Amino acid sequence: MPFSYERAKQELLDERAKLSEQLEQLEAVEYESIGYSNHMADDATDAFDQAVDVALKRKIETSLKETERALGKLDDGTYGICETCGGRIDRARLEALPQARRCMDCQARREHGGTQEG
Ligand SMILES: [Zn+2]
Numbered sequence: 001m002p003f004s005y006e007r008a009k010q011e012l013l014d015e016r017a018k019l020s021e022q023l024e025q026l027e028a029v030e031y032e033s034i035g036y037s038n039h040m041a042d043d044a045t046d047a048f049d050q051a052v053d054v055a056l057k058r059k060i061e062t063s064l065k066e067t068e069r070a071l072g073k074l075d076d077g078t079y080g081i082c083e084t085c086g087g088r089i090d091r092a093r094l095e096a097l098p099q100a101r102r103c104m105d106c107q108a109r110r111e112h113g114g115t116q117e118g
Contacts (some may be wrong), residue, residue: 005074008098012071016097019064024055051063060115070099082106 073079080089084106093100102110 008069008079008094010068011098012074016064016067016071019060019067023057023060023064026053026060029053035066066079066099066101069101074104084110 048062070079080091080094081087082089082103083101085103087103089100089103093104100107
């Protein structure tokens, strides 16, 4: 199927639904586990599980934000434009990663440069 904004939008909407669901499930598990965490022997495991959960939750939240941001760009017509250099993002890249915000060059430079910008 050729790349189109319609398709990207559909994928982003699917992704957003999936991520919201994962987040809800994670929060439900967190809520349920509160009552079971009073056993000394389980403390280390609990702490580990919690750390994993928090990391996973952050990852999902970040992806969700990126996905929503991309959907916003589709609406305001800036979708597919690199946030760093203003150039067009390669279509193959958008197909592989519909929420991409930068072209391949800028993304690579950013990852190697180690800046923490948004
Ligand atoms: Zn760029």
